[in-house]
Amino acid sequence: QGTRDHAPAQAALRERLLGAVVSCFKRHGAAAIDTPVLELRETLVGKYGEGAKLIYELKDQGGELLALRYDLTVPFARYLAMNKITNIKRYHIAKVYRRDNPAMTRGRYREFYQCDFDIAGQFDPMIPDAECLKIVHEILSDLQLGDFVIKVNDRRILNGVFAVCGVPESQFIPACCTVDKLDKVPWEEVRSEMVGEKGLSPEAADRIGEYVQLHGGLDLIEQLLQDPKLSQNKVAKEGLGDMKLLFEYLTLFGITGKISFDLSLARGLDYYTGVIFEAVLLQQDNEHLEEPLSVGSVAGGGRYDGLVGMFDAKGRKVPCVGVSIGIERIFSILEQRLEASGEKLRTTETQVLVATPQKHLLAARMKLISELWDAGIKAEMLYKKDPKLLKQLQYCEDTGIPLAAIVGEQELADGVVKLRDVATRKEVRM
C-alpha cells in the first residue's frame, strides 16, 4: 500500500526528471553522497515532531534496532557528525519512507524519492541560503512546470512574532505547526485550533493573525523592521536583517520576481532554525481569481544550524542550509501531462536492429550484432531463429528504433550490410 512499481515508460520519465535535477545540483558544484536506507532507530527519535509516528520500524530479529529513513536530512547530519565533517556541499537522491495515508494521484506515497541539496559549513550570512533559492528557481524554470512562487520566511521572525504576541516559548513549535496549515485552511480555522487545541488566548491568536497574514517583498521587510513591537525583539530583528540581506542577494541573482516574503510560512519540521522556504506551483488558468491559487508545494527547505550538533558527543554545531525538491509531485504532473499529450516516451535507446530477410541467417545476425556491441553501438535482434522481415521492421516501429541493419543472402555474398532508415524506408548498402 502506498508504493508502486515503475514500468519502463515511468522509469524513463523519472530518469529524465532526475537527470534535470542532478544536472542542476552538479552545476552548483555539489558532490554526491549515499547513506543506508536503514538507520538506527535512536538516530531518528526526536527529530520529526508529529511525523515520528510515521516512521517504519524493522522487526527485532536480534542485533540493532533499525528503522527506515524518514528523510535525507537527518542521515546527512548524522553522517557529518560521525565523520567530523564541517564543510561540504552535497546532493543526495534516494528513497525515503513514511507510514502516511497515501494519496497517489497527488504524488503522495509511502515510499518516495527525495532530491536534496545541502550546504554545510560556517560561512558569511545568507550566501548559501540565496544559492538554495536560486537552485529551486533554476529547476522549476528548467522543467517548465508553469508559474510558481517561492515563499520565504525565517523561524526567528516567527518566533519573534510569537514572543511579542505573548506566546510562551514552550509553545513556539506547536504554534508553528498550526500556522503551517494556513496554506490549506482559512485563518478562522487556524485561529480556533490555536485557541482550542494549543491553549493560546484569543487575544494572542488575534495578534498572531495580524502578522501571519502578511506577505510581500522588501517593502514588507522594511515595514516590519519599523514595527514598534517586532523591532524590539532581538531574534525577530536578526531574522529581518538577514531577510533583507537575502533579498539583496536574490536581486543580484535576478529572481526576486518569483519570491514572496510570507509570514504564514512555518514548515512542520522541528529542526529549522533560520530561513525557511517553500515553492508552490500556481494554477495556470486563474484570470477570474484575485490571487493565483497555489496547487501544491514542489520544493522546500531551510536552515538547520542545530541538527548536526545533536549527533556530536560534544554538541559541536555545523550550520547547514538545504533544499529538497518534491520530485514525486513534479513526476505526477509530468506524467499526467505526457498522458494528455499522447506522446510516447521511448523506453530504450537502441540505435539499430540487426535483421535478416531470409531463413537460416541467425549466424550472420549474431556475428554482426556482436561486432556492433563491441563497437559500442546500441543494437538489438529478435530472439528467433527465423523471424519474418515484416515482424522485425514492426518491432523497430513499436519501440522507436530508427535503423535496421539488414543482412540477406545477397548482402552476405557481397560482403555488405543494407542499412535502412525505418521512418523514410531509404536504404544504403555499406
Place this chain on the structure above:
Amino acid sequence: QGTRDHAPAQAALRERLLGAVVSCFKRHGAAAIDTPVLELRETLVGKYGEGAKLIYELKDQGGELLALRYDLTVPFARYLAMNKITNIKRYHIAKVYRRDNPAMTRGRYREFYQCDFDIAGQFDPMIPDAECLKIVHEILSDLQLGDFVIKVNDRRILNGVFAVCGVPESQFIPACCTVDKLDKVPWEEVRSEMVGEKGLSPEAADRIGEYVQLHGGLDLIEQLLQDPKLSQNKVAKEGLGDMKLLFEYLTLFGITGKISFDLSLARGLDYYTGVIFEAVLLQQDNEHLEEPLSVGSVAGGGRYDGLVGMFDAKGRKVPCVGVSIGIERIFSILEQRLEASGEKLRTTETQVLVATPQKHLLAARMKLISELWDAGIKAEMLYKKDPKLLKQLQYCEDTGIPLAAIVGEQELADGVVKLRDVATRKEVRM
C-alpha cells in the same frame, strides 16, 4: 552493522562503475524498471532456500506484513505476473537486503547494490541465454578487472547426474547446494557433507564426484552426450543439447575463450531451471600454479522458467533468463586499486570558480556566477564576502576546478573577465 555511508569519493567511483554497467545494459536494448524496496512478506517466502533466514522483516505496525527485498529477481517475477507481462528485456539497479554476516573487505554487506539484466519471454532456445553471457563478457572486459572465466552449467545436466548416480529427486536441491561449495572446499569435504548431512550413499557420492569434477568445452559436451548413463537420461540429454547450441552461439559472439563448461557449478538458489553461470576473476600472478586460482564470483545468473508462474493465479509461466553483476565486489576491487594508485578522483564537475582579487566585490561575483549558471556552466564561488585570491585559487587546486573567472576592480571598469587556467597560470581577458 553491515552497511556503510558513501563519502563523495566513493559515490563518484560508484557512479562511474554503475555508468559502465548501465551503458552495457542499454547497449543491449534493455528498458529500466523500478520496484519498491518493500515487498509483502508472503512474496518472498519459499524462493530462497537456505537464504530465507536472512530476510529483513518489518515490525508489524498495523496493515500489511512487509519485508525488505532480498534480490531483484523475485520482485521482477512478481511484477511480470501482476501486470501479465509476457515479454520484456529490462535492467534494474537497486539496493537489496540480507541479514548475513558482513565481510566488508571482500565486499559483502547487509545492504548492497544489485545490477540485474533479464530477458523474459518465449523465444528460440539459447539465444537470450547467449546474450546474457555476452553481457558479462563485455562488462568484465570494459572494467579491465584482469583475467576471468565464466563457468557455465545447466540444472538439467546436474539433475541428470544426480538421477543416474542414484539420488532420489527430493534430494536434488540439497545435493545442488552441497555441490555448489566445490569452489570453496575440496571434493573430500563436499563428499563427506553428502554422505553425512544429506544422507547419500558413499557409492552415489563417489559417482557424483566423478562427474562434478569435470570441466572443459565443446569436447566435454560431446563426451557426455556419448556417456552411457547420462545419454539415457532425458533431462540431461536436453541440457547437454542446449549446452552444445549455447557454445555454438558463444562461438559466433567470439567469447568461448573465457567460457568453461563446469559440472561443479550448481548455484544456491532454488528457482533455476536451466542454464546457470557464474563469472570469477582469476588471480593475476599465478605462473607457479597449475591452474589459475579464482578470487571470487563477480557475476552470476541463469534461467528460471518457473518463477513467474508462482505469482500467477493460474500458474501461467513466463520463461526468463538473467544475469546479476556483483557490483560490490567489483567496487571493492576498484576502490583498493584506486587507493594503491594514489590517484584522486574528482568528486564534483565544476568547470569554473568565480573569484575576486579585492574586497567589496561580492555583488560582482554573484552577478557573474548567476549568468554562468543560467548559461548551463558548472560554477562555484566561495561563500565568503571577501575571500583572499590565494584561498580561492587553492580551492580550485584542492577540488580540481580547471578555470578561475576573475573579476577585479580593473576588469569591472573595463567590462571584461580574466579567465585563468589554474594549472598553467595562463590568463586571458575576455
